[in-house]
Amino acid sequence: MAIRVTVFDDNKKMLDSLSVLIDGTPGFHMAGIFLNCNNVISDVQQSQPDVILMDIEMPGVDGIEAVKIVKQKFPNVNVMMQTAFENDENVFAAICAGASGYILKNTLPARILECIVEVYQGGSPMSPSVARKVLGFLQQPKTAAIHPETSEQHDVNDYNLTTREKEILTCLVKGMSYKMIAENCSISYETVRSHMKNIYDKLHVASMTEAVAKAINQKLVT
Amino acid sequence: MAIRVTVFDDNKKMLDSLSVLIDGTPGFHMAGIFLNCNNVISDVQQSQPDVILMDIEMPGVDGIEAVKIVKQKFPNVNVMMQTAFENDENVFAAICAGASGYILKNTLPARILECIVEVYQGGSPMSPSVARKVLGFLQQPKTAAIHPETSEQHDVNDYNLTTREKEILTCLVKGMSYKMIAENCSISYETVRSHMKNIYDKLHVASMTEAVAKAINQKLVT
DNA sequence: TTTAATATCCCCGAATTAGGGGATTGCATG
DNA sequence: CATGCAATCCCCTAATTCGGGGATATTAAA
Numbered sequence: 001m002a003i004r005v006t007v008f009d010d011n012k013k014m015l016d017s018l019s020v021l022i023d024g025t026p027g028f029h030m031a032g033i034f035l036n037c038n039n040v041i042s043d044v045q046q047s048q049p050d051v052i053l054m055d056i057e058m059p060g061v062d063g064i065e066a067v068k069i070v071k072q073k074f075p076n077v078n079v080m081m082q083t084a085f086e087n088d089e090n091v092f093a094a095i096c097a098g099a100s101g102y103i104l105k106n107t108l109p110a111r112i113l114e115c116i117v118e119v120y121q122g123g124s125p126m127s128p129s130v131a132r133k134v135l136g137f138l139q140q141p142k143t144a145a146i147h148p149e150t151s152e153q154h155d156v157n158d159y160n161l162t163t164r165e166k167e168i169l170t171c172l173v174k175g176m177s178y179k180m181i182a183e184n185c186s187i188s189y190e191t192v193r194s195h196m197k198n199i200y201d202k203l204h205v206a207s208m209t210e211a212v213a214k215a216i217n218q219k220l221v222t
Numbered sequence: 223m224a225i226r227v228t229v230f231d232d233n234k235k236m237l238d239s240l241s242v243l244i245d246g247t248p249g250f251h252m253a254g255i256f257l258n259c260n261n262v263i264s265d266v267q268q269s270q271p272d273v274i275l276m277d278i279e280m281p282g283v284d285g286i287e288a289v290k291i292v293k294q295k296f297p298n299v300n301v302m303m304q305t306a307f308e309n310d311e312n313v314f315a316a317i318c319a320g321a322s323g324y325i326l327k328n329t330l331p332a333r334i335l336e337c338i339v340e341v342y343q344g345g346s347p348m349s350p351s352v353a354r355k356v357l358g359f360l361q362q363p364k365t366a367a368i369h370p371e372t373s374e375q376h377d378v379n380d381y382n383l384t385t386r387e388k389e390i391l392t393c394l395v396k397g398m399s400y401k402m403i404a405e406n407c408s409i410s411y412e413t414v415r416s417h418m419k420n421i422y423d424k425l426h427v428a429s430m431t432e433a434v435a436k437a438i439n440q441k442l443v444t
Numbered sequence: 445t446t447t448a449a450t451a452t453c454c455c456c457g458a459a460t461t462a463g464g465g466g467a468t469t470g471c472a473t474g
Numbered sequence: 475c476a477t478g479c480a481a482t483c484c485c486c487t488a489a490t491t492c493g494g495g496g497a498t499a500t501t502a503a504a
């Protein structure tokens with residue numbers, strides 16, 4: 001009997017790849033794919049998955065909320081989080097919400113399938129770096145150095161935004177359009193676009209509104 | 223540069239297998255093997271490992287104790303626990319002691335090597351069932367107050383937004399597009415636009431970003 | 445010295461949003 | 475009953491944003 005997998009992800013390409021991977025492998029069946037979690041209950045009820053692959057960053061109901069809902073309504077369904085970025089808050093929140101696994105999006109296809117099986121069998125696959133964070137939550141705030149050469153790191157919560165990117169994000173929050181930002185910063189419209197693309201990548205958002213909301217809520221701008 | 227591995231295990235056969243595995247694989251070097259942890263400090267000092275493989279069940283100083291000692295004296299050395307049994311107390315104790323990984327002895331040789339690399343690179347490999355236990359430690363306690371939220375006090379100035387308008391504004395702040403809001407609220411795209419126009423009028427703004435910024439900063443939405 | 449990151453600029457096509465009209469229903473209130 | 479208001483729906487055009495591509499120069503790090 002094939003393992004039924006339902007995927008929630010706002011990235012169509014990711015959904016496509018996963019569809020090919022899962023439906024193309026004996027023993028796996030793609031039970032449902034959904035671009036958002038706004039109707040997560042009916043989606044799960046309808047698709048009847050054994051394992052759910054859940055993106056975290058999604059517009060509307062995000063992955064963390066969705067896990068809470070799913071685990072409350074369907075406690076026997078195991079949810080594996082899949083995200084492009086690992087930041088402490090998300091990892092911690094996802095686990096508290098009831099996630100049974102947490103892997104990064106750069107995980108190799110073969111490994112993803114392994115992880116699905118592991119989750120199905122009651123395991124909790126995690127990308128190594130995620131696992132390290134999880135252990136960190138349990139360990140004393142002693143926080144021993146991981147590696148001598150990795151001691152220098154950016155603040156985890158500012159998404160590695162550059163000075164210029166923060167500047168543009170600040171303008172955005174003030175309600176400026178690309179054109180106005182360009183004038184304000186004395187750069188071309190296209191450069192603003194370029195920065196915006198990078199900001200979107202780093203924040204993992206896909207619209208001005210999401211960027212603004214994230215910037216304000218997480219105090220990325222002053 | 224080969225990864226230097228030091229192993230503590232009271233099982234000679236296990237030590238032999240690991241020796242063959244580690245020294246027989248390019249990129250790995252067996253820096254030291256010890257049958258107990260009674261002189262763990264000098265053993266580590268002498269063998270200068272990058273990664274330590276530590277059995278838990280050992281006569282004399284046990285693996286958990288040893289990890290504590292090692293992490294105190296050599297915080298940069300990463301220790302991976304390896305044990306035949308997984309019981310909650312051991313897993314929990316080992317992690318609190320500072321272990322960076324926790325695998326079972328039935329782990330395949332190839333996987334062991336992978337785990338060593340992962341630990342060396344700052345990851346925390348765990349056997350799936352161990353990982354599940356670890357997550358369990360975090361999930362059991364009632365979702366602690368991570369976000370001590372600001373007290374709920376309704377602002378007097380809510381710009382005379384109607385219930386529906388606030389609803390739509392809330393969706394907007396969550397990052398939804400008009401189309402998604404329409405779906406979410408079960409109304410047509412055009413109706414969303416209609417509401418948006420009214421919201422813009424009332425808030426004296428002219429773009430989604432301004433609306434979102436105003437909504438968050440003035441707490442117009444929950 | 446090669447690589448990586450940052451900041452700058454450009455084009456295209458598709459999707460989304462903004463602003464300007466308008467229309468209908470239902471509901472409450474004077 | 476008429477008026478106002480909330481909520482629903484529609485059309486058109488123009489502006490803006492988004493997601494792919496690129497390219498170049500400078501600087502910092504490996």
